[in-house]
Amino acid sequence: MNAAVWREVLADTQLALGSERDARLLCEHAAGLDANEFSSSLDEAVTQRMALHLQKMVRRRISGEPLQYVMGRWAFRHLDLLVDSRVLIPRPETELVAEIALQFARASNPRVVVDLGTGSGAIGLSLALELPLDATTVWLTDNSLDALDVARANAAGIGRASANVRIAHGDWFDALPGELRGNIDVLVSNPPYIAVGDLEVDATVVAHEPHAALYSGADGLDALRTVIRGAAEWLRPGGVLVAEIGHRQGNAVRALCVETGLQQVEVRRDYAGRDRIVVARSYAD
8 A cells, every 4th residue: 555645644634623824834844844845745655653743743733732832843033943831932023022122232232132031032042143143142031940941952053143142040130140230231021911810811822831921910010010120220321121011011011111210112013003012221321
């Protein structure tokens, strides 16, 4: 009996999942091929090992597990990130956070960049990869050792740029060495910002993603308060804070920044036109 070819297996997988996109991505992953390579291999036989791997992934996906965790990898800007249930799934709005932080960094030739609550390392590693190799030290911090294991694995995937990366365990600014106080050029963070008990959160997110990286007090602002208040102390004069926020938190976060003494406060919108990112500078004479 002849082995099935990828064209047939892809059709069967799409039928099982009810999603052309998911079926295609899982088949490509099982085959170990990128999109173009897979398109050229549709009439090649599927090995038993590949078929078993695909079957396991399909079962996990049908059970409701997010596609990104099933695959164990996900693209973020120029990175191919390891992702699993220890960290949040990288999202497009967070790519926008990284882009804005990069814009400020490129304009200021920073010496010190900090990604607070780094999770998978997506934002900080993007900055480390895309900024000049010998100019900037990028700190990745998290209070989850599991998350830092993921970030460390992802740092290994950016080659020579990882030489500029420092990974530190601790709760927000407590993770950083004291000599960075008042010397951070760019501080970026995607902290937890969902209110405990928020019923609008997607059920799949609640079931699978780490709650410590999602929820932050009764109003969702506990972590943001810590980040914003610390920014005023840890940024160098004129240094910039870029942080992701909830889409209903723009006014509250703007007020927090002003109350703390940060300047040039802006709330920027995401691709859907909703408040999503706060940008602010520390006081400069």
